Amino acid sequence: MRLAGDSGDGIQLMGSQFAVSTALSGRDFATFPDYPAEIRAPAGTTFGVSAYQINLGGEPITTAGDAPDVLVAFNPAALKVSLPLLHPGAVIVLNNDSFTARNLTKAGYDDDPRDGNTLDQFQVVTADISHLNFEAVRSFGLSKSESGRCKNFWTLGLLLWMFDRQLEPVEAWIRRRLAGKPTMRDANIAALHAGHAFGETAELSASLPQVSVETAQMAPGEYRSVTGAEALALGIAAAGELAERPVLFCSYPITPSSPLLHRLTRLQELGVGTFQAEDEIAAICAAIGASYGGMIGVTSSSGPGIALKTEAMGLAVSAELPLLIVNWQRGGPSTGLPTKTEQSDLYQAVYGRNADTPMPVLAAGSSGECFDMAVEGIRVAMRHMTPVILLVDGYLSNASEPWLIPVIESLAPIESRPVPELTGDSNPEMLAYQRDPASLGRPWITPGMPGLVHRTGGLEKDYVSGHISYDPDNHQRMTEFRQAKVDAVAGFIPDQAIELGDDSGDIVVVGWGSTYGPIYQAARRTGASFVHLRHIHPLPPNLGELLARYDKVLVPEMNNGQLATLLRDKLGIQPISFCKVSGQPFLISELAGRIETERKGSAS
Amino acid sequence: MNEQLTARDFATSQEVRWCPGCGDYAILKTVTRALADVGAKPESTVFVSGIGCASRFPYYVETYGFHTIHGRAPAVATGLKLANPELDVWVVTGDGDGLSIGGNHLLHTLRRNVGLKILLFNNEIYGLTKGQYSPTSRTGTVSPSSPAGSVDTPVSPGQFALGAGARFFARAIDTDKVGLGNVLRQAHAFDGASFTEIFQNCIVYNEDVFAAFTDRKNAADSQLHLKHGEPMLFGENNGKGIRFNPQTYAFDVVDAAESPGDVLVHDEKNAVLARLLIDLQLPVALGIIYRQPAEAFESAFYAHHPTRMRRTKSVADFIRGPNSWTVE
Numbered sequence: 068m069r070l071a072g073d074s075g076d077g078i079q080l081m082g083s084q085f086a087v088s089t090a091l092s093g094r095d096f097a098t099f100p101d102y103p104a105e106i107r108a109p110a111g112t113t114f115g116v117s118a119y120q121i122n123l124g125g126e127p128i129t130t131a132g133d134a135p136d137v138l139v140a141f142n143p144a145a146l147k148v149s150l151p152l153l154h155p156g157a158v159i160v161l162n163n164d165s166f167t168a169r170n171l172t173k174a175g176y177d178d179d180p181r182d183g184n185t186l187d188q189f190q191v192v193t194a195d196i197s198h199l200n201f202e203a204v205r206s207f208g209l210s211k212s213e214s215g216r217c218k219n220f221w222t223l224g225l226l227l228w229m230f231d232r233q234l235e236p237v238e239a240w241i242r243r244r245l246a247g248k249p250t251m252r253d254a255n256i257a258a259l260h261a262g263h264a265f266g267e268t269a270e271l272s273a274s275l276p277q278v279s280v281e282t283a284q285m286a287p288g289e290y291r292s293v294t295g296a297e298a299l300a301l302g303i304a305a306a307g308e309l310a311e312r313p314v315l316f317c318s319y320p321i322t323p324s325s326p327l328l329h330r331l332t333r334l335q336e337l338g339v340g341t342f343q344a345e346d347e348i349a350a351i352c353a354a355i356g357a358s359y360g361g362m363i364g365v366t367s368s369s370g371p372g373i374a375l376k377t378e379a380m381g382l383a384v385s386a387e388l389p390l391l392i393v394n395w396q397r398g399g400p401s402t403g404l405p406t407k408t409e410q411s412d413l414y415q416a417v418y419g420r421n422a423d424t425p426m427p428v429l430a431a432g433s434s435g436e437c438f439d440m441a442v443e444g445i446r447v448a449m450r451h452m453t454p455v456i457l458l459v460d461g462y463l464s465n466a467s468e469p470w471l472i473p474v475i476e477s478l479a480p481i482e483s484r485p486v487p488e489l490t491g492d493s494n495p496e497m498l499a500y501q502r503d504p505a506s507l508g509r510p511w512i513t514p515g516m517p518g519l520v521h522r523t524g525g526l527e528k529d530y531v532s533g534h535i536s537y538d539p540d541n542h543q544r545m546t547e548f549r550q551a552k553v554d555a556v557a558g559f560i561p562d563q564a565i566e567l568g569d570d571s572g573d574i575v576v577v578g579w580g581s582t583y584g585p586i587y588q589a590a591r592r593t594g595a596s597f598v599h600l601r602h603i604h605p606l607p608p609n610l611g612e613l614l615a616r617y618d619k620v621l622v623p624e625m626n627n628g629q630l631a632t633l634l635r636d637k638l639g640i641q642p643i644s645f646c647k648v649s650g651q652p653f654l655i656s657e658l659a660g661r662i663e664t665e666r667k668g669s670a671s
Numbered sequence: 672m673n674e675q676l677t678a679r680d681f682a683t684s685q686e687v688r689w690c691p692g693c694g695d696y697a698i699l700k701t702v703t704r705a706l707a708d709v710g711a712k713p714e715s716t717v718f719v720s721g722i723g724c725a726s727r728f729p730y731y732v733e734t735y736g737f738h739t740i741h742g743r744a745p746a747v748a749t750g751l752k753l754a755n756p757e758l759d760v761w762v763v764t765g766d767g768d769g770l771s772i773g774g775n776h777l778l779h780t781l782r783r784n785v786g787l788k789i790l791l792f793n794n795e796i797y798g799l800t801k802g803q804y805s806p807t808s809r810t811g812t813v814s815p816s817s818p819a820g821s822v823d824t825p826v827s828p829g830q831f832a833l834g835a836g837a838r839f840f841a842r843a844i845d846t847d848k849v850g851l852g853n854v855l856r857q858a859h860a861f862d863g864a865s866f867t868e869i870f871q872n873c874i875v876y877n878e879d880v881f882a883a884f885t886d887r888k889n890a891a892d893s894q895l896h897l898k899h900g901e902p903m904l905f906g907e908n909n910g911k912g913i914r915f916n917p918q919t920y921a922f923d924v925v926d927a928a929e930s931p932g933d934v935l936v937h938d939e940k941n942a943v944l945a946r947l948l949i950d951l952q953l954p955v956a957l958g959i960i961y962r963q964p965a966e967a968f969e970s971a972f973y974a975h976h977p978t979r980m981r982r983t984k985s986v987a988d989f990i991r992g993p994n995s996w997t998v999e
Contacts, residue, residue, distance in 0.1 A: 155994060184993045185993075187992060187993040187994075188992060188993055188994050285998050286998070287997075287998050287999055288997070288998060289991070289995050289996070289997050289998075290995060290996055290997070290998055291990075291991055291992045291994065291995040291996075292992070292994070293992065297992070301986060301989065301990055304986050304989070305986040305990075307982070308982065308985060308986050313754075313980045313981075313982070315750060315753060315754060317750060334989060335976055335977050335978060336977060336978050336982070336983045336984040337982055337984060337985070337986060337989065338978070338980060338981060338982030340753065340972070340976055340980050342749075342750070342753060342972075344746065344749075344779075345746075345775055345776065345778075345779040346775060348743060348746065348776075349743070349746035349749075349775070349776055349779070350746075352739065352740075352743040352746035352747045352749075352750065352776075353746050353747065353749050353750030353753070354750055355739075355747055355750060356719075356737075356746070356747035356748060356749060356750025356751035356752075356753075356754065357750040357751065357753060357754040358750075358754075359737055359747070359750070359751055359754075360750065360751040360752075360753075360754025360755045360758070361754055361755065362753075362754040364750065378740055379740060379743065381740075382739055382740050386737070472990055472991060472995060473990070475985065475986050475987050475990070476987075513755070514714070514715070514716075514717045514735035514751070514755065514758050515714060515715055515755055515757065515758060516714060517714040518714070519714070520713050520714055520733060520734060520735055521735070521736075522683070522685075522729055522730050522735070522736035522737070522738070523736070523737055523738070524720075524729070524736070524737055524738025524739060525722075525738060525739060525740055526738060534685065535685070535730060
């Protein structure tokens with residue numbers, strides 16, 4: 068992390084306090100204060116920038132780090148000086164109030180870097196820091212310059228929120244340090260709390276880029292930095308291209324799903340439209356309406372919003388319409404921890420609907436994999452004419468990682484069952500439900516097609532004609548058909564591969580979603596085998612046989628054991644659950660430790 | 672144009688399952704006739720509905736039809752209209768479906784002015800669930816869920832629509848072939864959201880709730896059939912007229928022969944007039960109460976989309992992002 072601003076901005080103090088809070092949170096760190104040579108360099112200039120760099124992490128740290136992952140820039144000059152140092156995907160916090168025409172000129176910027184694409188590869192958080200700080204300390208009757216000096220603690224409060232640190236140690240330090248100046252003491256504490264509250268209210272969260280595979284292991288090819296929201300947006304657009312259909316994305320704002328909406332609004336030239344609906348239910352219903360009309364309907368939300376969409380998912384199942392539903396999982400129940408990540412919506416996705424309403428469920432393991440799973444999700448949806456849920460761990464929305472850029476031309480076209488040819492004596496109502504024998508997907512017949520007029524909806528349909536049917540045998544048949552259709556997905560997906568390790572042995576770690584990185588590293592370190600699931604429902608057909616080759620199956624999850632339940636249910640095995648629901652990702656060390664513990668248990 | 676198509680061509684093979692004598696039969700008949708009159712094409716016409724007696728409607732019309740979930744038809748229809756603005760999309764809803772569980776969607780559909788022809792069958796009762804009071808039931812309605820009479824104040828569909836920003840509000844009676852047929856043709860022609868309230872008699876749970884003005888015996892004195900630009904006359908031989916009373920800010924009935932100069936002329940573009948007409952008790956205002964066109968949502972949506980939803984570039988043009996690097 069690099070903190071940069073004018074000499075008078077209190078950068079060094081802020082940096083050292085963040086370092087203290089880092090130490091108290093049990094992370095290792097090293098720091099590198101970076102002062103300007105001049106004692107009082109002119110404000111706003113590039114050579115007057117004062118900076119403080121800190122390297123922190125759960126793993127042992129040996130240097131202050133070459134490329135910072137987080138930059139706090141109090142003015143344009145600080146941004147300009149620090150930008151070349153950053154990792155792609157780094158988090159940048161900017162003080163809007165300092166981006167005046169004068170400061171931009173002093174820093175040598177012709178155009179405001181906040182506009183344009185200079186900052187596209189970073190996670191940018193902007194706030195009117197000077198103004199918000201001034202408002203926070205207004206009641207203390209300070210002079211203008213005294214108020215300004217509290218700005219560093221306002222910003223520190225914001226950082227402590229974003230990186231989930233405790234306020235108390237910093238507050239205690241302020242009390243000791245400014246014991247003789249009660250007004251400044253209280254003002255700084257107020258600023259600290261105000262910055263923290265700003266982060267909470269604005270639901271800002273940041274995640275440090277996690278590079279789970281070392282550079283040495285990276286396959287040759289062209290890479291870029293990508294966040295989950297960017298990759299998912301590109302994947303949705305790519306699916307539209309592969310299917311040669313426009314995409315209509317319908318959603319309602321919710322944390323942490325909204326970045327996907329924002330990203331898609333920038334991809335309109337790819338035949339993508341976005342509709343911001345009045346609520347979560349309207350969002351999925353409009354997406355269903357779009358699919359009914361022949362566009363690829365997509366909606367996205369987080370757990371609480373997905374709950375509201377549940378009834379409409381049943382409609383899409385009943386009407387046999389393709390649809391992609393993205394769930395950026397966050398901590399719950401209820402509003403829960405909107406900015407913290409979790410994997411606790413697996414039951415909701417697989418089991419969480421009224422009646423027997425099966426749907427395919429996929430999960431993305433990394434930001435880059437959001438692209439692949441978006442394409443796969445829409446592929447499954449169109450092939451089988453079914454809604455599909457894609458589960459993504461919430462923090463991947465903004466988390467960057469290096470990404471091997473896929474070659475679109477190498478991806479297979481996405482198709483649904485062809486619309487049947489009309490013959491003189493064909494009954495259009497029958498044609499609408501002539502399903503493909505392998506996928507059980509029906510032809511995607513849409514209003515506007517002459518001669519194929521028919522009715523559909525949420526009432527039980529006759530298997531053949533689609534007419535309303537209360538016939539007991541037909542309902543039995545339709546219920547079995549809907550399950551068979553989802554089961555049929557397994558026939559089209561690749562066999563489950565082993566990500567790492569031997570194909571039999573004492574222990575295999577089974578993961579899904581964003582635990583990919585830490586499990587990969589922990590398995591590598593301990594020599595355990597690692598299986599990473601991307602298809603959650605149905606499971607790959609060979610999974611049971613594969614897992615049976617190991618003595619123990621360890622399932623680490625950021626929930627209370629939901630995948631373990633699914634494996635027990637579908638495979639009849641007894642996996643060992645390792646659950647973490649703190650809103651924080653697994654540490655490599657805690658996973659490795661647990662693997663070793665399980666091994667010792669086997670040995671004794 | 673399918674000029675050869677008749678009302679009968681718009682009837683499906685499905686057995687109609689409304690109660691004998693239900694007002695829905697009359698509406699169905701007039702709707703299919705209106706479809707034939709306006710030259711609707713079955714393949715480019717869609718009926719979308721929610722849940723309730725009225726929402727069975729799509730099964731009985733020989734066009735595309737989508738029977739969705741309770742209250743959500745306007746949302747589904749919005750997505751459909753965006754996907755294919757060329758379609759004629761009708762939404763059939765009821766007082767419970769449209770104004771209770773689906774009130775939010777109706778509000779937003781009207782304010783956006785989505786090009787949907789919305790028909791609200793108002794019978795002031797929940798029929799399909801066996802007779803509970805609805806959001807349009809009058810205070811004091813005795814029903815299985817309000818044995819001592821309901822205490823809620825009813826919502827006025829017209830005031831709701833205008834409050835939401837609706838650009839077209841009309842009213843008709845289920846059995847009034849002429850009045851309903853005319854309103855349906857106008858609703859069909861409207862570019863934007865047209866909202867039509869149809870007074871529909873539920874013969875089982877709320878019979879004759881509108882009899883005060885639907886009864887043919889009193890029709891002349893109890894119905895005010897509006898025509899844009901014409902005086903608001905009703906009664907036998909159009910002997911009565913509507914006048915604005917500046918003292919009460921309300922309408923009065925006057926003798927048209929005695930004070931012809933006082934009789935108001937209907938202006939369908941005047942929202943203030945429309946609001947007073949909606950609240951008029953007897954006579955009840957029927958026909959096009961308010962019509963003030965504005966750009967339809969789907970037109971604006973496509974106009975603001977840089978490529979009008981066409982794919983003019985490939986994902987390959989975007990996928991590299993601003994900075995990429997190569998690993999050898």
